[in-house]
Amino acid sequence: MLTRSRTRGLLRQAGTIAVTLLGLLVLTFAIGRLMPADPVRAIVGEEATQDTYMQVYQELGLDRPLPMQFLMYLRDVLTGDFGTSIRTGQPVLNDILTVMPATLELATLAILIGATLGITLGVIAAVKKDRWQDQVIRVFSLMGHSMPIFWTGMIALLIFYAALGWVGGGGRMEDYFIGLVPEVTNFILIDAALAGEWEVFWSALNHLILPASLLGYSSSAYITRMTRSFMLDQINQEYITTARVKGLSVRQTIWRHAFLNIRVQLVTIVALAYGALLEGAVLIETVFSWPGFGQYLTSNLMIGDMNAVMTCVLLVGVIFIALNLLSDVLYRVFDPRTR
């Protein structure tokens, strides 16, 4: 039902998003112009003559005033032209379409693991507050929070790959499978399933599970702590007593009443944790030779490949705007008072 106030709310939200996007574009543009990297030199190389240099300088529009340059940048972005990466020689968009699915696969499985683990443990910790279960969970999540991921990554590889052989090692699948399935979406799991190559599928899953579990464990630490405190707020509410008076067991009361009331808050923190994972987990990607977004962004930063860096920053911003929007929508689904 679209009431007038509802329409106004939607319009206001759309306006906010537009302004945020514009601000984001200003920021990425500024990064491109302020970074101490010379885009012309990066293209023409150190040996080029002054004439070549000036020619490229003009082709890039760098001789125009800054506002003009910004408008040109806007036009390019809006038409889907993000420039060419100097490092790979490919359009940046193509590069990102290759690396992002790898990160998406990893981050999505990681957040599924992290949220399931974190929410379950958080609820248990709240229900068993100050008992031994709470203490054990506290230590467990503190460890997840404080152990550096590159270290746990290497230890886990040593144990589960080198010693036990339960999982695959680095990379997204066994080397001899590479190139076997046509790259349709660049999500290995989906591509393998589409091609019906189940061996590839299992190999990919086998390579995915360890880094995803480690990332999930690491993000579950925060989710656990927050879930516990959200849950404690609810457990002391009077409606919990009502549910108990009706004859519901503790477990029924928790899942049918208290939990429904923390979903809204959980959505926010899980969305933020997911955003942080999508930004790319550079450390774990390095340890597991994962060709993902984090690695791509870092290596381009190192060599000053500005087109790629600007686009990556833009993408991270868009991801966060999208996740915020998603949690706003879920708020309305989960809480009748916001409708």
Add this chain to the structure above:
Amino acid sequence: MDTILDIQNLTVHYRGSPAPAVRGVSFQLGRERLGIVGESGSGKSTVGRAILKLLPSADITADKMQFQDTDLLALPEKRMLEVRGKRISMILQDPKFSLNPIRKVGDQVAEAWRVHMKCSAAEAKAKALQMLSAVAIRDVERVYDLYPHQVSGGMGQRIMIAMMLLTEPELVIADEPTSALDVTVRMQVLSILDGLVRDRGIGLVVISHDLNLVRNFCDRVLIMYAGRVVETLKASELDRAQHPYTRGLLAAQPRIGGPRQPLPVLQRRPEWAEEART
């Protein structure tokens, strides 16, 4: 008297607190309306929750807690779940807080039925709708789908009553059932509760700090002070109370048309809390 509930020497001690909140409380309840009156912190609500054994952070001891044929004291939690909400239920104070804010009120009423009876969702809904009309709610189909923030305090409390009387319990504890309501709807809610309790022969314990409410609404009154019952009276004989604390409570009430003098200050003597009561 046909005794529903027999409590002997009930003591409740919250863990970590220096003194018990309720000490040596004994009373019997028939098919009558019993008021428990006392000031804040006198332990009256704790008595109510102790009967339902809903005090996770307290130790409950007693010589006897007999409810009909059931020994509540020895009843394990699993069997207690079958008593709560089915044979004993409790009406809580403020519907603003005692209803789950994000579930439809009707579903919350129906849940009280579904927890105890094996039935389909549709049957439970029909039962809930029927009960909602019994508490004088019009247009029950519409009200069923409302959320707690969409109903008024008076309607919320009638929904609460519907939820707690749905399973036809033998005993209902009403913990300050009208304190959170506007004066104008108090009488309406009370008379609905009264009617239902009378019709069904339900034993009722009304916990309140409102002497006049208890006097008009109950058959018998327990006066609690510092965790003890200091006096038990027939409601009609409240004016003939002997105990100085009860007399003090009565004297502290202003009367319309009464003398325009400062009201006496309520006395609180520690020795009253120590007296053994029979």
